Amino acid sequence: MLNPRIAAPYAKSLLDIAIEQGQLETVFADMQFLQGVIKNNRDFLNLLRSPIVKSDVKNKIVTAITEGRVAPLTASFNKLLISKGREIYLPEIIAAFIKQYKEHKNIHVVKLTTATPISAELKNTIIEQLRSTTSMQNIELEEKVDESLIGGFTLQAGDKLVDASISYDLNKIAKQFRNNDFVYQVR
Numbered sequence: 001m002l003n004p005r006i007a008a009p010y011a012k013s014l015l016d017i018a019i020e021q022g023q024l025e026t027v028f029a030d031m032q033f034l035q036g037v038i039k040n041n042r043d044f045l046n047l048l049r050s051p052i053v054k055s056d057v058k059n060k061i062v063t064a065i066t067e068g069r070v071a072p073l074t075a076s077f078n079k080l081l082i083s084k085g086r087e088i089y090l091p092e093i094i095a096a097f098i099k100q101y102k103e104h105k106n107i108h109v110v111k112l113t114t115a116t117p118i119s120a121e122l123k124n125t126i127i128e129q130l131r132s133t134t135s136m137q138n139i140e141l142e143e144k145v146d147e148s149l150i151g152g153f154t155l156q157a158g159d160k161l162v163d164a165s166i167s168y169d170l171n172k173i174a175k176q177f178r179n180n181d182f183v184y185q186v187r
Contacts, residue, residue: 004096006089011096014077015104023073028101030074035094037065049088058082108136111156115149115165130157 018027038045047053047061059082066075081087102109110130112123127139136157152165 003089004092006086007092007096008100010081010086010089010093011100014073014093014097015100018073019104021073023071024101024104026071027074028098030070031094031097031101033069034066034074034090035098038091038094045091048090055082055085055087058087062087102140105138107138107140108157109140109142110136111142111144111154113144113146113149113154113156115145115147115151115153117145118143126155 014027015024018024038048044065047058059079062078062082063075066078070078078087078090081090081093086093101107110127112118112126123141123143127141130136130139134157148167150166150170152168154165154168155162
């Protein structure tokens with residue numbers, strides 16, 4: 001992230017205007033679209049960050065890419081960023097907007113990492129268990145497969161982490177052996 005102190009206020013302003021105009025869901029969809037464009041097209045990101053390309057050229061290119069695909073509010077916001085020379089922060093502003101949107105909607109992002117892919121039934125069971133044991137009701141589950149876990153899972157919700165993986169247990173046992181916790185010392 002280049003400068004989160006610039007990204008957050010721009011994202012907050014866009015969020016407030018979108019709420020005020022009743023276009024929050026539309027602008028959120030636009031931000032997801034733009035995030036996809038940036039992630040899938042490195043040339044577009046390089047264009048935004050290029051100090052050589054003039055702002056009027058950037059504006060024409062961004063308009064050509066987004067015309068008919070984003071709401072007028074989002075298009076105006078993009079033009080404002082370009083006119084202020086802040087287009088280089090667009091990826092960070094988008095990420096900050098999506099984060100603030102989820103906070104506004106009280107959506108909790110939970111990251112589940114497993115050693116192998118899991119079934120939809122097990123995902124639903126995990127979500128229901130979280131709902132019944134925590135105050136989280138709106139849960140967005142992000143899945144990741146990491147074979148180095150060997151088995152089990154890790155679950156991260158905000159700043160809380162549950163590590164129920166086999167690799168964690170093995171590392172804990174290895175540490176006990178390194179510390180000679182199993183050897184009785186007579187002195």
